[in-house]
Amino acid sequence: xxxxxxxxxxxxxxxxxxxxxxxxxxxxxxxxxxxxxxxxxxxxxxxxxxxxxxxxxxxxxxxxxxxxxxxxxxxxxxxxxxxxxxxxxxxxxxxxxxxxxxxxxxxxxxxxxxxxxxxxxxxxxxxxxxxxxxxxxxxxxxxxxxxxxxxxxxxxxxxxxxxxxxxxxxxxxxxxxxxxxxxxxxxxxxxxxxxxxxxxxxxxxxxxxxxxxxxxxxxxxxxxxxxxxxxxxxxxxxxxxxxxxxxxxxxxxxxxxxxxxxxxxxxxxxxxxxxxxxxxxxxxxxxxxxxxxxxxxxxxxxxxxxxxxxxxxxxxxxxxxxxxxxxxxxxxxxxxxxxxxxxxxxxxxxxxxxxxxxxxxxxxxxxxxxxxxxxxxxxxxxxxxxxxxxxxxxxxxxxxxxxxxxxxxxxxxxxxxxxxxxxxxxxxxxxxxxxxxxxxxxxxxxxxxxxxxxxxxxxxxxxxxxxxxxxxxxxxxxxxxxxxxxxxxxxxxxxxxxxxxxxxxxxxxxxxxxxxxxxxxxxxxxxxxxxxxxxxxxxxxxxxxxxxxxxxxxxxxxxxxxxxxxxxxxxxxxxxxxxxxxx
Amino acid sequence: xxxxxxxxxxxxxxxxxxxxxxxxxxxxxxxxxxxxxxxxxxxxxxxxxxxxxxxxxxxxxxxxxxxxxxxxxxxxxxxxxxxxxxxxxxxxxxxxxxxx
Numbered sequence: 001x002x003x004x005x006x007x008x009x010x011x012x013x014x015x016x017x018x019x020x021x022x023x024x025x026x027x028x029x030x031x032x033x034x035x036x037x038x039x040x041x042x043x044x045x046x047x048x049x050x051x052x053x054x055x056x057x058x059x060x061x062x063x064x065x066x067x068x069x070x071x072x073x074x075x076x077x078x079x080x081x082x083x084x085x086x087x088x089x090x091x092x093x094x095x096x097x098x099x100x101x102x103x104x105x106x107x108x109x110x111x112x113x114x115x116x117x118x119x120x121x122x123x124x125x126x127x128x129x130x131x132x133x134x135x136x137x138x139x140x141x142x143x144x145x146x147x148x149x150x151x152x153x154x155x156x157x158x159x160x161x162x163x164x165x166x167x168x169x170x171x172x173x174x175x176x177x178x179x180x181x182x183x184x185x186x187x188x189x190x191x192x193x194x195x196x197x198x199x200x201x202x203x204x205x206x207x208x209x210x211x212x213x214x215x216x217x218x219x220x221x222x223x224x225x226x227x228x229x230x231x232x233x234x235x236x237x238x239x240x241x242x243x244x245x246x247x248x249x250x251x252x253x254x255x256x257x258x259x260x261x262x263x264x265x266x267x268x269x270x271x272x273x274x275x276x277x278x279x280x281x282x283x284x285x286x287x288x289x290x291x292x293x294x295x296x297x298x299x300x301x302x303x304x305x306x307x308x309x310x311x312x313x314x315x316x317x318x319x320x321x322x323x324x325x326x327x328x329x330x331x332x333x334x335x336x337x338x339x340x341x342x343x344x345x346x347x348x349x350x351x352x353x354x355x356x357x358x359x360x361x362x363x364x365x366x367x368x369x370x371x372x373x374x375x376x377x378x379x380x381x382x383x384x385x386x387x388x389x390x391x392x393x394x395x396x397x398x399x400x401x402x403x404x405x406x407x408x409x410x411x412x413x414x415x416x417x418x419x420x421x422x423x424x425x426x427x428x429x430x431x432x433x434x435x436x437x438x439x440x441x442x443x444x445x446x447x448x449x450x451x452x453x454x455x456x457x458x459x460x461x462x463x464x465x466x467x468x469x470x471x472x473x474x475x476x477x478x479x480x481x482x483x484x485x486x487x488x489x490x491x492x493x494x495x496x497x498x499x500x501x502x503x504x505x506x507x508x509x510x511x512x513x514x515x516x517x518x519x520x521x522x523x524x525x526x527x528x529x530x531x532x533x534x535x536x537x538x539x540x541x542x543x544x545x546x547x548x549x550x551x552x553x554x555x556x557x558x559x560x561x562x563x564x565x566x567x568x569x570x571x572x573x574x575x576x577x578x579x580x581x582x583x
Numbered sequence: 584x585x586x587x588x589x590x591x592x593x594x595x596x597x598x599x600x601x602x603x604x605x606x607x608x609x610x611x612x613x614x615x616x617x618x619x620x621x622x623x624x625x626x627x628x629x630x631x632x633x634x635x636x637x638x639x640x641x642x643x644x645x646x647x648x649x650x651x652x653x654x655x656x657x658x659x660x661x662x663x664x665x666x667x668x669x670x671x672x673x674x675x676x677x678x679x680x681x682x683x
Contacts, residue, residue, distance in 0.1 A: 099639070107659060107661060109661055109662045110670060111607065111611075112603075112604040113645045113647060113662045115645065116602055116632075117644060118645065121644075123635060
């Protein structure tokens, strides 16, 4: 594949269609100066694909185009296209020329004919407008006029030569009423099967219904000299035309990861998350109905708008005004931000549109609003019956898309039960979440209280504590919970416990104060005792001093007395000098 | 169109250069006119290779195309005009030389 890719970029010049997602599938666009065949059943989107390629070419790539309409009258075609909001009316015929080439239904035939006249006329047009792109829409119509297969064959090759001569990038469309043969290996008798041989690229559009829900996909079945994504890619035919869901494997561009935090709107939750959500992260909030998931969304939206960051809030459950009103009851004021234009609050109907369609609408709204944050409440609305299969893919691509755009996504999902780890959401959306919050009810003593847990938060230290989520008119807050006997206390029980704890604390404070006073007293007492003892000690020392002096005097007196006595006795006179004996 | 003599049939034949079916159409039209409309027909031959803009003006995409301009209604026949009976039916001409 990678070898082919290199060859592709070196070998085949690409002509971008500008169709969202399609150019990525084929490595940049259609083969430049070559032809592409687009086939599909009626209503599969062939004409839109072709016209969009021309309009984008004229508007965004400065390449004039010619549209040859064999089936639809140009007035109808342009009227239908006007609903796509491409600004078609601003394209002058010099940039986009539409040739009405519908065969007259009353047309009579007699003998052989060809397309030379039309091609001569188109040559003149190409010279006049400098067109680089051309569409032959519904070629099957004109080929079926030629009842002779040989003639059809001849005209197809005449067309090919004409296209090559002018170096035009062409889109040829043709109806098919059945699955095409794999790679055209087994040519059918239909004259247009020859078309497969003159084109360098072939695309098949499919449109089918699953459980009554419209599902579309396209498949590139051939691209000479270029790599292409071979799997069917879902697409939608939405308000702005066709947009193709490029698979994540082909669109791995990820916005620079950031360590910047954005507030959840609830200070205590920010603290639990180590500073808030990461900017550009995907955050999932799960919980049973009524667990304040929408309020958490509202808090995030309000905080974002206060920072001046544009936010898109898609609510599938309730109307925009309803949400604005409901969240006011918990002091989340969204209406002022809606008026200032920072917040766009939309409530599309979740029914009746395929997940692809919803996704493409969301992408369009994000682009229009230049939103930095996207809230989808609930994301599970995409997985209504009939959409489940595609919804999985859509949600996965949504995750990759917000990452590549650097958009912070906050999505909620309905999840019953208190064990989110056993989760079996049909969408498996938890895998896309960087941060996953779960809100559950704890019912005890006739109360139903909300408990918030952070189940995971990639790349961040986060609290493992369960907190009680409390909704007050002053706002949302998170309170500590108490565990007693292994059970979490909330609501009134928590209040009782808190009161008890407060009383105990006051008691303890009093006790401490008393103790401190006591200690101080005994300290003072001890210190005074020390002083007294010191005084006593000094006295004793003084007494001992004076005692020494007396003893010395007494010894002197005694010594003198002994000397006198010796003198008197006359003893030891020879040994002791007299002067010693007599002072 | 200002009607001329009611009996004069005006044709315009669009051709593409000298391609075989175009040459054939010219020859076949001449033969028809000589056979059925002698002295009461006018034929304009338009070569789209020379004047391609006329194809867009008159919405001619397939060549050759014969347009019966008058008398009304306007009628178009594509092809080399190989089948004279088809032409006669289309032009409301009976075989032979019945005039109207």
